[in-house]
Amino acid sequence: xxxxxxxxxxxxxxxxxxxxxxxxxxxxxxxxxxxxxxxxxxxxxxxxxxxxxxxxxxxxxxxxxxxxxxxxxxxxxxxxxxxxxxxxxxxxxxxxxxxxxxxxxxxxxxxxxxxxxxxxxxxxxxxxxxxxxxxxxxxxxxxxxxxxxxxxxxxxxxxxxxxxxxxxxxxxxxxxxxxxxxxxxxxxxxxxxxxxxxxxxxxxxxxxxxxxxxxxxxxxxxxxxxxxxxxxxxxxxxxxxxxxxxxxxxxxxxxxxxxxxxxxxxxxxxxxxxxxxxxxxxxxxxxxxxxxxxxxxxxxxxxxxxxxxxxxxxxxxxxxxxxxxxxxxxxxxxxxxxxxxxxxxxxxxxxxxxxxxxxxxxxxxxxxxxxxxxxxxxxxxxxxxxxxxxxxxxxxxxxxxxxxxxxxxxxxxxxxxxxxxxxxxxxxxxxxxxxxxxxxxxxxxxxxxxxxxxxxxxxxxxxxxxxxxxxxxxxxxxxxxxxxxxxxxxxxxxxxxxxxxxxxxxxxxxxxxxxxxxxxxxxxxxxxxxxxxxxxxxxxxxxxxxxxxxxxxxxxxxxxxxxxxxxxx
Numbered sequence: 001x002x003x004x005x006x007x008x009x010x011x012x013x014x015x016x017x018x019x020x021x022x023x024x025x026x027x028x029x030x031x032x033x034x035x036x037x038x039x040x041x042x043x044x045x046x047x048x049x050x051x052x053x054x055x056x057x058x059x060x061x062x063x064x065x066x067x068x069x070x071x072x073x074x075x076x077x078x079x080x081x082x083x084x085x086x087x088x089x090x091x092x093x094x095x096x097x098x099x100x101x102x103x104x105x106x107x108x109x110x111x112x113x114x115x116x117x118x119x120x121x122x123x124x125x126x127x128x129x130x131x132x133x134x135x136x137x138x139x140x141x142x143x144x145x146x147x148x149x150x151x152x153x154x155x156x157x158x159x160x161x162x163x164x165x166x167x168x169x170x171x172x173x174x175x176x177x178x179x180x181x182x183x184x185x186x187x188x189x190x191x192x193x194x195x196x197x198x199x200x201x202x203x204x205x206x207x208x209x210x211x212x213x214x215x216x217x218x219x220x221x222x223x224x225x226x227x228x229x230x231x232x233x234x235x236x237x238x239x240x241x242x243x244x245x246x247x248x249x250x251x252x253x254x255x256x257x258x259x260x261x262x263x264x265x266x267x268x269x270x271x272x273x274x275x276x277x278x279x280x281x282x283x284x285x286x287x288x289x290x291x292x293x294x295x296x297x298x299x300x301x302x303x304x305x306x307x308x309x310x311x312x313x314x315x316x317x318x319x320x321x322x323x324x325x326x327x328x329x330x331x332x333x334x335x336x337x338x339x340x341x342x343x344x345x346x347x348x349x350x351x352x353x354x355x356x357x358x359x360x361x362x363x364x365x366x367x368x369x370x371x372x373x374x375x376x377x378x379x380x381x382x383x384x385x386x387x388x389x390x391x392x393x394x395x396x397x398x399x400x401x402x403x404x405x406x407x408x409x410x411x412x413x414x415x416x417x418x419x420x421x422x423x424x425x426x427x428x429x430x431x432x433x434x435x436x437x438x439x440x441x442x443x444x445x446x447x448x449x450x451x452x453x454x455x456x457x458x459x460x461x462x463x464x465x466x467x468x469x470x471x472x473x474x475x476x477x478x479x480x481x482x483x484x485x486x487x488x489x490x491x492x493x494x495x496x497x498x499x500x501x502x503x504x505x506x507x508x509x510x511x512x513x514x515x516x517x518x519x520x521x522x523x524x525x526x527x528x529x530x531x532x533x534x535x536x537x538x539x540x541x542x543x544x545x546x547x548x549x550x551x552x553x554x555x556x557x558x559x560x561x562x563x564x565x566x567x568x569x
Contacts, residue, residue, distance in 0.1 A: 015039035041070020069098040097133035104140035132164040139168025167199035178203035198234035205238035208523040211442040213238040233263040240270025243548040268301035277305035303337035310344040332360040343373030375407035383407040436500035447503040464506035471538035519546040
């Protein structure tokens with residue numbers, strides 16, 4: 001670029017000024033025009049970029065890549081690529097990486113598969129730059145196994161490749177695999193990026209793996225990435241989903257001067273998961289006073305906290321504020337909070353009327369909220385109707401059958417409960433097995449109901465028997481309503497005693513999962529049953545410590561015989 005100042009090219013905010021310099025200098029070098037195509041594309045002046053491209057006498061692969069990359073978020077990049085092949089010009093790594101990005105954003109799987117085949121023929125898919133883009137493409141298309149296969153075939157994996165697979169596996173609920181690859185990356189002494197660290201934190205958050213969050217946090221401190229707002233927001237989310245709101249708040253406060261809307265939303269979501277509506281509303285006001293504009297996720301945190309508190313009028317008020325004051329259109333998730341709050345208040349007719357009049361087709365979350373609320377209120381006929389709504393969407397929904405059947409049992413309508421369970425057997429609908437896990441010194445121990453597979457099973461069952469005996473002395477009595485009347489009393493007791501969360505807690509006490517004064521933490525894949533909820537209140541009394549249980553609905557903080565959910569979940 002002899003006659004045009006390269007610094008001007010890099011620093012100019014208007015590519016037309018650079019173009020004027022090029023015309024004045026009569027410089028038609030291909031490299032200069034290639035750069036100009038990129039500048040016009042970055043300024044979203046696509047017609048000008050195309051015009052300059054057509055002035056290039058003999059476009060090379062760099063020229064075509066500049067044009068294709070400039071349209072990377074547009075379907076136009078695909079026909080440009082076809083034109084490139086017809087000239088003919090073969091792509092390089094950067095060309096294919098840009099095209100994979102387009103296919104990922106547009107969810108164009110078929111075209112992406114053809115590109116993958118071409119990359120194999122050209123021996124480019126195993127190169128880091130192209131391979132990481134291909135990993136991202138398959139991850140976005142919800143094909144994590146193919147993403148992992150591509151990653152494994154990359155010859156010299158760099159930090160970008162690892163970041164792509166860690167984030168991709170996390171996005172596809174392969175959290176353990178994501179954490180294993182993060183550890184593998186460190187074993188190979190590769191540097192971290194904000195994407196790999198935040199991706200690993202997100203995976204640990206979904207598993208509620210507190211020790212993993214702390215290890216990755218320590219790595220972030222050593223690498224200096226903990227000051228990055230992207231990583232900081234992931235730390236707030238991670239500690240919040242592990243139930244340690246105090247740690248989430250500490251990280252947030254340290255980054256407060258640079259914290260963006262994502263971090264504020266993460267903190268409010270932490271409080272919402274705990275049912276702490278006062279802290280959510282306080283943070284919302286502080287966020288607005290700092291000059292940040294709330295988005296849909298901000299309001300979802302507020303509405304979730306109000307729903308958990310069963311505050312119908314406040315929920316309606318905030319939905320109106322969202323639309324009128326901020327011009328935001330509520331999502332189905334926002335309306336689900338209103339329907340759930342109405343159900344929790346026992347206003348089932350109004351809740352169902354609103355659900356049926358929504359601008360969206362109600363999903364399983366809407367009907368499940370009403371099913372759970374009606375079952376809690378003993379409104380069995382409503383529960384049966386909501387069960388039907390769920391089964392219309394998914395005939396194999398095991399939770400719909402189970403919640404409705406338990407509602408019939410609790411109301412003494414045994415025949416209907418048995419009929420519903422018969423329907424499950426005949427329809428071959430299998431109830432999802434309850435699992436609970438607890439983390440002890442960085443290792444996760446998983447339990448299912450009546451589980452005898454653990455190597456310390458004899459000690460665990462002895463400790464649980466001791467705990468059950470102790471809470472029995474201070475008032476606990478089993479909740480037989482959750483069991484069929486056809487089951488013998490000794491079998492009923494055994495089934496209730498050996499629920500997965502009770503076994504996990506017994507192991508946690510036995511193994512010293514948390515030091516004195518710190519909360520014992522149990523994670524469960526299903527909704528905690530009423531008997532376990534009652535038992536854990538008593539456990540918190542005899543153990544004289546806080547117990548945190550994260551079930552599929554929310555966090556339960558048991559302390560001194562009470563739970564922060566107010567017995568509504």
